[in-house]
Amino acid sequence: MKTTRFGVSMKDSLLEKFDRLIEKKTYPNRSEAIRDLIRKAIVEDEWESSDETVITAFIMVFDHHKRELSRSLLRKEHSWSGEIMATLHIHLDKDNCLEAKIIRGNIGEVRKFCDNLASMKGVKFARLVPAATGKEFR
Ligand code: NI
Known part of the structure; x- marks a missing residue:
């Protein structure tokens, strides 16, 4: 499967908090943490919008x-x-x-x-x- 790199802009203070969270949750890097957050959001949306x-x-x-x-x-x-x-x-x-x-x-x-x-x-x-x-x- 093809992988795309993209840039994300955010305030330093928010990024610092995110980095502390990444360390606490022991993610290997920012990319894995972001992928995990995106997966969670998709699963929740799938669940919320389901009438099944x-x-x-x-x-x-x-x-x-x-x-x-x-x-x-x-x-x-x-x-x-x-x-x-x-x-x-x-x-x-x-x-x-x-x-x-x-x-x-x-x-x-x-x-x-x-x-x-x-x-x-x-x-x-x-x-x-x-x-x-x-x-x-x-
Ligand atoms: Ni009891």
Whole structure:
């Protein structure tokens, strides 16, 4: 496959920050770091603009003492029509639980469902991670 070189202009201060990031993430050079960022942006766009079925990982940390949270979570999961393929539950400490769910479904519906879970009282952290098929790279 043909490779093209191109120049990128940016302020020194931004480049310095980028170089520190490259070092921290142990990229071998700027080109590899930029390629990786571009790939990530393409995968995210593919995922966001898809109306096909996507697979996502949803991660949440919550306080299981919070009244009604555990029951409400179960109720929401049972009444949702989408597909939760797997749930991993870890008791982080005496107060907090971490759950990672692998969810398959239409992106709009999955996002709405996960936003609903994330907004429950007692949820301390929640993130929906795209796991695109990466068909752009085949
Ligand atoms: Ni737990």
